[in-house]
Amino acid sequence: ARGSHLYDPKVDVGSVVLAPGLKEGILSSVERFANFREYRRRSPALDEALPYGTGLTLMFCGPSGTGKTMMANAVAAHAGKKLLLVDFPLLSSSAASDGMNEGGSAASRFQSVFREAELSDAIVFFDECEQLFAQRDGGGSSQVAELLTEMERFEGVVFLATNRPYDLDEAMYRRISEVFEFKPPNHVERRRIWELLTSHESIPCEGSIDWEAVALRYELTGGFIKNAVLAALLAAVGRQRNDPIVTEEDVVEGCRKQMRGALQMRDFDRRVVPTSGLDDLVCSDAVRTKLRDMIDLEKARGVLFGSWGFGDDMRDRQGTAALFWGPPGTGRNRAAEAVGYELGRPLKAVDLPQLLGRTGKANAASVS
Template sequence: MMALPVPLRGLPGPGEPTRDEGSGGALSASLHWLHRLLGWQVDVTRHRYGALADDEYRGLYVPDREADLLGAPGWGEGALPPELRARRAALASERAAWDRAGEAGDAPNGELAPLKRLARLFRLSAFEEDVLLLGLAPEIDLRFERLYAYIQDDVTRKRPSVDLALRLLCPDPAARLEARRSFAPGSPLLRHHLIQVFEDGQRLPPLPGQFFKPDDRIVAEVLGQADTMLDPVIGPYCSLSRPARTMADLVVPPELRETLSRLVARPARHERGPILALQGSYGSGRGAIADAIAAELAVPLLAVSLDRLAASDLDPRETLERVLREAVLRGAAIFWHQAERLLQDEAVTPVDGGGGSIRPASAGPWRGALLAALGNHPGWAFLALEGGWEARGALGAAGGRFLRVDVPPPSYGAREALWRNRLGADAPDEATLAALASTFRLSGGQIRDAVAMARSVAGARGEGPRAEDLYAACRAQSSGRLDLLAHKITPTYGWDDIVLPADHVGQLHEISAQVRHRRTVLDTWGFDAHLAMGKGLNALFAGPSGTGKTMAAEIVAADLGLELYKVDLSSLVSKFIGETEKNLDRIFTAAREANAILFFDEADAIFGKRSEVKDAHDRYANIEVGYLLQKMEEYDGVVVLATNLRKNLDDAFVRRIHTAIDFPFPEEPDRRRIWDKVFPASAPLDETVDLGFLAQRFKLAGGNIRNIALLSAFLAAEEGEAIGMGHLMRAIKREYQKMGKLLTESDFGPYFAQVRG
């Protein structure tokens, strides 16, 4: 038989006091108790096997005497001698005394033992606590491995088996049968990944024949070596902090600060903390709110990057269970970043040929794992959301803890203060600061990023940021998801390029003025309090194709320094019920993030006169129109709707437009001004070109004139000549053909012969 190891040096022998103090002393005392328990088991083995216990080949074969013992009633485990029974009873009494001390709040040297703390945190039974101790012992002293091998009759079995735990820690077969539950998949030991159960070479061994060891993170926790160590599985995707920010530091509306303070101060209605859904855009301060609440509660904050986790190959449920375990060990609140992408639980799909029905589409295993984690976490949890997500029963019993808090974008005054604080000594003049705060509705995080970008660009020149650097950085922050949903137009025109009646140009200037001075009127002068909706600006540009509607939108965007995005309404309309509204919501949400001007071309396609409702499709089409009107009124930016046929628009819609500008077909004087402006100063124009003749004879819109000028330039360049009347006539011919117009002598006059063939 393998030799029995000598008493473990460094561990107190029976009856010896522990020399360590604090929680370390408590652990040492626990190991001393386990050592004595294992010594008792060694003596039990010797008693039962007698001379066989000293057989050096024991464990390699089954001798007749051992077979007789195994075949005897009760597997040969007859009554033990009084001395062994008394020792076991004394060990059990000592163990029970520890439990009573723990329940009373007492602990050796005034500190809670590490194992007792784990037992409380994860609600372990006394048996499960001892299982942890059994697994931890070799992590502290390898000589325990030799004891386990001796007792388990196999030099290779150096880890404790489930059978060893059951025989060593349970007084009778009935207790062992009940204790098997502690090794089931849903038990606290396995659900919280406190131990790992594994096989040891044997294929499909029964549960008692499997072995276990504590998880490395638990070992570090017990040994007090986890101050800066996160579970290595989740470490790359999480960060732990001890926030110092207070509620007073938050740049949020006063009413929101009061709401948050009440949440922190109120007595807990539940044993567990609330699940706080912080709804806001990027950089709106959701992380700052989580920091402030954690600081007020004096708890750490564990931040989890869900998008990076979802892109990994990790098992969703096990990974998030490890996140929960880390939070419980730290006593931390959890901040779930990018939660919305995982929680969106509905997707519209065609059913039976796309007849308009909808059904939920699975969002994947990460969603289920996250919902389970939210329900199981005992402390505060924060969800970072951009859109509106409601629990709607998804959280089960934990749904009563779900609270949604809207985090609004900063007000004009807050934005101005954020710009001033971020720029510091680099701040421009007050007028530029005011313009930045008014023009770009950026969040605090976006302002931070814009300042960093502007400083980086200016630093390459060896100077501080200029106003144009700040404007460019703001536009860069504004772009993003909208680029995927709409076509970005880069403005190339200025006020001198457009040809319109003076009053109409004045209306365009008024649009710019309303945007530029919006904060003065709404905030400073108090009009904001009188407007529930419609704080943005909706403009209708009506006129034939080519009369300058897109150019006008470009000019306004350039004047304000804002991005301009053109939206194809036909691409947003879906045959699936509810999908059009989702498309519109995505557009306006992205536009709000981008601080962009939305330009809806050919709006009469959806805003035409509403038809009589004859079936569900007509009714739904009218719902779509109403929803778009609602989103336009909620949007606090600029929306421009362009139409070729104003008379086709629904009257109720026109009444809800703030500004309507007609773009008339140009008369001869306006056409002459367009011809004068259409050729760049550097373009070679032959002296024979008669712009007056072109304006008089050809009734064309500005867009057609620009097409003709460009084609004539290419024709002239091909022939190596200056742009002449011949090139212009050929270009006009092509434009007429494209428009489906007849070539007539009354239009072309003396040049008719050049184009007739």
């Protein structure tokens, strides 16, 4: 059907690096559903008890680059099934066009997608599905009802991936079997991703590269790490086309490029996007040491709460406060930006006099 693409996924499930238990939980859900379908074939009376809505719909939610699309491909390959990738904007526009020009209905286009999946015994994958199920109050698609009806009739597996789960239509949540949260990888998982991506003989790397240090310093998701590896390989090939060797300098420069891209993706009011880190900061050795200690503390906090099992609720109550003082033009803002760059976080600029106003007291709503 126009607006969808059926293909055989090639991703090995062993190459997907996720938080402990996440991959196993997804695979277990799909395997249990396969057993359920077999039970249903042996128990036709079940159709009387559950006449509709017996398919499996899993939602993968999390930031961009955390492995949602890769996992969908890996699960389909592991199950020996094809994957039907749905481009909802194209599907929706073609459905509307067919309805207007041919006297048909929008539902017919959606029916054809699920019919194709049923005939091919394929898993249906809606990537970036917030475009599909935008909240109706926010001007979401008028064709959501038809699509939800077809999803409910479908007796196979559907994957939904989104980095904005709160934008999904309320009616969609009633049709989701299970939700899996994909979080950014911790430094141990990042190191594993680096090792997997650079283990292939076609990406020759210097043996002296400290992957542990790279993974700890650059807090990138898997998608950005892949891009950094490609950037590093391009640099190596540019130096020596026939016998390239990726150096640690290539890797670091590739990471710096991806850090800038990752920072640009985060959007909020009065955002300041850092462009360079401590290496480019002109300051005294004493100041540089204090800034490095603060950055190391924050990275250690990530290890403590990300790898050692302490809960996220404890992490939310922790923080670091630093006072940068001195005459104008001495680099205070530049130092703050360098810290943000090293931590992979943009800065939110706050005008303190404006925040305090005439009373000299901050309003809680303004601070948040």
